[in-house]
Amino acid sequence: MVRSKRIAILVSGTGSNARILIDRFRQHPEDGVEVVLLISNKATAGALTMAAERDLPTLVVQRAEWKEGQELLRALDAYDIDLIVLAGFLWLIPAYLVHAYPNKIVNIHPALLPKYGGKGMYGRHVHEAVRAAGEVESGITIHYVNENYDEGSIIYQAAVRLDPEDTAEVIADRVLRLEHGNYWRVVRGL
Ligand SMILES: Nc1nc2c(c(=O)[nH]1)N[C@@H](CN(C=O)c1ccc(C(=O)N[C@@H](CCC(=O)O)C(=O)O)cc1)CN2
Numbered sequence: 001m002v003r004s005k006r007i008a009i010l011v012s013g014t015g016s017n018a019r020i021l022i023d024r025f026r027q028h029p030e031d032g033v034e035v036v037l038l039i040s041n042k043a044t045a046g047a048l049t050m051a052a053e054r055d056l057p058t059l060v061v062q063r064a065e066w067k068e069g070q071e072l073l074r075a076l077d078a079y080d081i082d083l084i085v086l087a088g089f090l091w092l093i094p095a096y097l098v099h100a101y102p103n104k105i106v107n108i109h110p111a112l113l114p115k116y117g118g119k120g121m122y123g124r125h126v127h128e129a130v131r132a133a134g135e136v137e138s139g140i141t142i143h144y145v146n147e148n149y150d151e152g153s154i155i156y157q158a159a160v161r162l163d164p165e166d167t168a169e170v171i172a173d174r175v176l177r178l179e180h181g182n183y184w185r186v187v188r189g190l
């Protein structure tokens with residue numbers, strides 16, 4: 001009997017991507033993937049409520065323990081995590097975690113990297129920059145996480161055409177739909 005791939009998801013906000021990942025893999029056990037832990041850096045994150053509604057174990061990390069790392073590493077080890085999936089997580093993953101999980105941490109970025117990435121490039125800031133630049137397309141990038149923001153090896157990208165009148169909010173919605181349709185499948189294939 002092949003053991004399922006055990007995933008921890010890191011989220012800072014609403015968690016719509018996390019919800020889709022959790023629900024997809026619960027509805028399709030044949031995928032051989034199981035989300036076993038959700039971690040947030042925000043005690044008020046909507047994702048924590050979503051996880052509780054699904055009886056999914058959660059952990060809230062404070063800045064001090066995030067920097068120190070021992071408690072987080074112990075938790076990830078206790079849950080026997082194979083893959084760490086970032087889904088709207090807004091803190092920098094420290095070197096100790098990158099080194100503890102080499103090529104085992106992935107992220108989804110709401111733009112076509114290497115453009116529109118790096119410090120400050122998260123959430124609506126990304127889509128506002130894309131709009132301001134008059135881009136004719138945007139999209140998603142799923143990549144491995146290294147020690148810097150948005151510089152890890154790219155695993156998958158998908159693009160969406162933009163209309164000149166599209167606002168940053170419209171772009172955000174179009175990109176989020178791409179995320180929802182693709183992240184679970186890319187994670188399944190890792
Ligand atoms: N080591 C890495 N850590 C993280 C990565 C990564 O690629 N390597 N990806 C980010 C996710 N992300 C873009 O996809 C991203 C998230 C947040 C920021 C950012 O500028 N954050 C602010 C703090 C915001 C807050 O605390 O509310 C900052 O650092 O000043 C940039 C990119 C997750 N971690």
Ligand SMILES: NCC(=O)N[C@@H]1O[C@H](COP(=O)([O-])[O-])[C@@H](O)[C@H]1O
Pocket residue numbers: 011013014015016017018087088089108109110121122123126176179
């Ligand atoms: N640079 C990181 C970043 O901007 N991540 C973005 O945060 C959103 C989280 O939404 P969700 O909480 O509904 O999944 C997603 O659009 C994700 O790409």
